Amino acid sequence: MPRPRERVCLQDGLKLDLNRLARKGFVQHGANIGGRGITWTHSYWGEIATGMISADMSGNNEGWFRIQLGSLDQWITLVSRPRHFGGRQWYFLCPIKSRLASVLWKPNGASRFCSRQTLGRQVAYQSQFNDATNRAHGGIARIKSRLIGNLDPDEWDLPPKPKWMRWATYNRYSEQYDRHEDVLDRGCITLAAKFLGK
Known part of the structure; x- marks a missing residue:
C-alpha cells in the first residue's frame, strides 16, 4: 500500500546536481563562470522554471555558486575534497546544515535550495x-531501458542479452523482470475478481 501523500514530492520541485552541471558545462572546475541560463523541465508539465547560475571554482579548496530564480538570489559555498586516487571532488555546502552534498533540492513551497x-x-x-503495481511497471521499464539499446521497446517483452553484458547480469535482470511480471499478473487477477464480483 502506498504511503499517504502528506509529504511533498522532491521530483516535482527543482534540483541542482553539481556533477551534472559540470558534465553539461554550466560550471567548470578551475574556472570562474559568468551568468548562464538554466531551465528545469518536468516530464508531464514541460518547462517549470528558468533562472541564471554563476560559479567560481578557481580556488583549490573553496568557491561559490549563485542561483537567481525569480525573487530568489541564493549564494551557496562550494568546497572541494581530495579524491582517493587523485584529483578533487567539488560539493555544495548545505546552507542550513553545513554538510557536504552533491545535490540540492528546492521542493514546491520551499524558499531556497538545501540538502x-x-x-x-x-x-x-x-x-x-507508488503502489506495488506502479513499482512493477517502473521496474520493467528500467530493465528494458538497460537491455534494449536502440531496439523498439514495444517489440519485446524481455529484450535479448546485449553482446557486451555478462550472462550473470542478464540472468539477474531476467529474474527481476519475472518478479515484476508476477506482481502485475496478481494485480490483474485481483482486479478481475473484483470486477466479476467474486
Whole structure:
C-alpha cells in the first residue's frame, strides 16, 4: 500500500546536481563562470522554471555558486575534497546544515535550495508514493531501458542479452523482470475478481 501523500514530492520541485552541471558545462572546475541560463523541465508539465547560475571554482579548496530564480538570489559555498586516487571532488555546502552534498533540492513551497537531509520527513521521492503495481511497471521499464539499446521497446517483452553484458547480469535482470511480471499478473487477477464480483 502506498504511503499517504502528506509529504511533498522532491521530483516535482527543482534540483541542482553539481556533477551534472559540470558534465553539461554550466560550471567548470578551475574556472570562474559568468551568468548562464538554466531551465528545469518536468516530464508531464514541460518547462517549470528558468533562472541564471554563476560559479567560481578557481580556488583549490573553496568557491561559490549563485542561483537567481525569480525573487530568489541564493549564494551557496562550494568546497572541494581530495579524491582517493587523485584529483578533487567539488560539493555544495548545505546552507542550513553545513554538510557536504552533491545535490540540492528546492521542493514546491520551499524558499531556497538545501540538502535532502535538511528537508527530512517533509519530502519524499516519487517512488515512495507508488503502489506495488506502479513499482512493477517502473521496474520493467528500467530493465528494458538497460537491455534494449536502440531496439523498439514495444517489440519485446524481455529484450535479448546485449553482446557486451555478462550472462550473470542478464540472468539477474531476467529474474527481476519475472518478479515484476508476477506482481502485475496478481494485480490483474485481483482486479478481475473484483470486477466479476467474486
